[in-house]
Amino acid sequence: MERTYNVYIDTGLFVLSNLLDKDIEYITTEDIFNSSEIIFNEILSMDEENFKKLKYMVFTNSVYTQVGFERKFKSFIKNMEELNSEGTLKCSLCGSVSVNYSYDATRSVLPGICSNNFFNYSNNLRYSAICPACIALSLYSILGINRTKSGAIYYASDDNKVMKNLVNRAMKNLKNEYTEITVLDEIQSTLECEILNKDYNKAYYIEATLCQNYGQLENTRTYTLTSERLLRLILLKKEGLWDKFKENKFIYNVLYENYYDMKDDIDIFKFFKDLFLEKELTMDKIIIDEIKSIAKKLSNNIDKDLIKELDKISSYNKFQEFIIYNQKNIFSKNGEFLVSQDLYDAIIDPQKWLSVKRRLTVELLYI
Ligand SMILES: [Zn+2]
Structure with missing residues (x-):
């Protein structure tokens, strides 16, 4: 399968790649539809408390929150498989597949494609046509997320190796009992484990999408760490300033592009000064x-x-x-x-x- 660069579908694809021990390019549509059993078993191996909370926290919960969800989940995937027969329609996301059916993708199977607010959602407004394979992958994404105090985080990167590591880390964490963590600390610790401690000198970006689903109060927020910003963090680490940066919660300022607030620490400010001034250069x-x-x-x-x-x-x-x-x-x-x-x-x-x-x-x- 090729990547769609949709965070939910790609997370599902990397989850499957981990479980089948196959690189994403070798994953076929048959693999996607034949994996409902293995996905379900993986859900059972997730910390029970984690799954209970996560299924309500994420938007991709159409079959997870129902009574008897094992049967519902498997028959939903089976149904998707049957609908996947060849046709003339094109999926809005993967594009390359021709199907004879396209699913009305509400936020409970694929967030962000339909207009992501309660009013539109509950009134079935603004659906988009998505193929069954993409829908199935989106549902599998529940296994590759990171739980925090105020919502679930999905990570995405344009670099397959980084994306793979991020999803694998999340899958491992979900098996453990959840320890309360803030969004900021979660992003910070992921960066520390997966990026700063690894010697990988390629340009890539990371996006962290936070999903908050509290009934009518729902929200998604994406924080982007461009390769330029990641590079600054790597340099900061090399200069031995990471601990100081971490203690001061400066990651917040990087995520919100608020470099100015780091000026109290001139050493750290120096690392971000160019980025900050570049932004201000939009001035005449x-x-x-x-x-x-x-x-x-x-x-x-x-x-x-x-x-x-x-x-x-x-x-x-x-x-x-x-x-x-x-x-x-x-x-x-x-x-x-x-x-x-x-x-x-x-x-x-x-x-x-x-x-x-x-x-x-x-x-x-x-x-
Ligand atoms: Zn598709």
Whole structure:
């Protein structure tokens, strides 16, 4: 089978690859439909408490939450097999298979394809056509997830070797009794075990998809660790800064692209500075130059801890007041404007003030 790069289907594919001890490219559609017994046995070998919680936590639970689910699960897969006969329809995801039937993929067999909210789901709106083999793999994905305090995490990577390791790790963990863990700690410990402690020098990304399913409150959130960010973490580890990074929960800032908040630790900040500035480079060069000039003027004229001052500014109004106050202050001192007249509106733009404030802090740090 080829990968679809849909996290649920690919997780199911790697689960099957583990159980059949076959590389994914050798897995056939027959393997998919003939494996309901082996999948079911694997579910039974999962820690019972884990399975009980997980089946409600994940969205792919259409047959797992029903009474007598063993029979339901096996007959569901059998039904999928029968529907898989050749035809002219194309699956929206794997594309390569022609089937004569396409399944109305609700979120309880394949999340994220139909509109993923309770109203649309309960009213059967926005279905997509998916082939039975993809549906079966999506259901098998329950064996390759990671349970946390606030939902289940699926990992995906474009690199097959990394993806395989991540799924194998999850499958192993599900057999053990669950120890309470936060989303952040789970991602951090997976990175530590699977990425930072392995010498694997290829560029790849990792995505962690968190599924939260609490009745009408449902949510999926994807955190992306691009190869660039992973590389930074590997370098950080090599420099012996990982423990410090971990203790400060800085992973949160990487996942939320909030590099600015790491500035309290200049060593760690250094590792992410380029990524942070790159993001800010979406600003016009003329604005960046103006911010540089503002930073210089402020530090030449104001005898205070400006970074601390800026840190205290938590709203657009306060930022505006800060600029106006110093505009007047510096002008009365030496007749010079802090912000030039032409760029004044751009500097105090209500949509961009936070980026301006952060960039200003960074410029002040390097003065
Ligand atoms: Zn398909």
